Amino acid sequence: MPKFLIQATYTSEGAKGLLQEGGSGRRAAVDQVVTDLGGTVESVYFTFGDNDIILILDLPDPISMAAISLAVKATGALHTQATPLLTTEEIDEATRRRVTFRAPRG
Template sequence: MTKYLFEANYVGEGIKGLMREGGTKRRDALTDALKSVGGSLECFYYAFGDTDVLGVFEVPDDASAAALSLMINSTGNVKVHLKPLMSVEDIDEAAKKTPSYRAPGQ
């Protein structure tokens, strides 16, 4: 399973829907969407400032995360951004690899 940090902002009718339904129902809607692709919600928080809502979820693969992002963003009511999360062990493995690379101009 892959974990993702999500950050989202409600837009237009999405703001009105949040005010009408409340935060719990929006969290439940995300939980249901995640279940539909075999995922689960780890945490969900509302904030104010540049980001309305953020949290962490797990899904089986990148395609499932992309499908969710496309579906949610296609509504026009919420704009969501996903960031894949890596464990410290993932970084340890990455540090052991030695890819070949030539910098521009060298």
């Protein structure tokens, strides 16, 4: 199952919601969305700095990730970035595939 790293920053409205629901409330909301699409939440961490929350999700496919991303961004409560995570074995497979590419020359 594809794995994704989600980095998110709350808007002021999102932060107000976090203050009302607490971290457990937000975790429950994330769990519901992900499990409804057939995935699992590996971890959720609240952070300081550029991001307010970091999640690692396992989802059935990239389309599920896109659906979550669109739904979350449409609320305006968070700014998010989703990064696909590849295993060592997946990179090993990629190194075995031959790709013919010619770099541009000036």
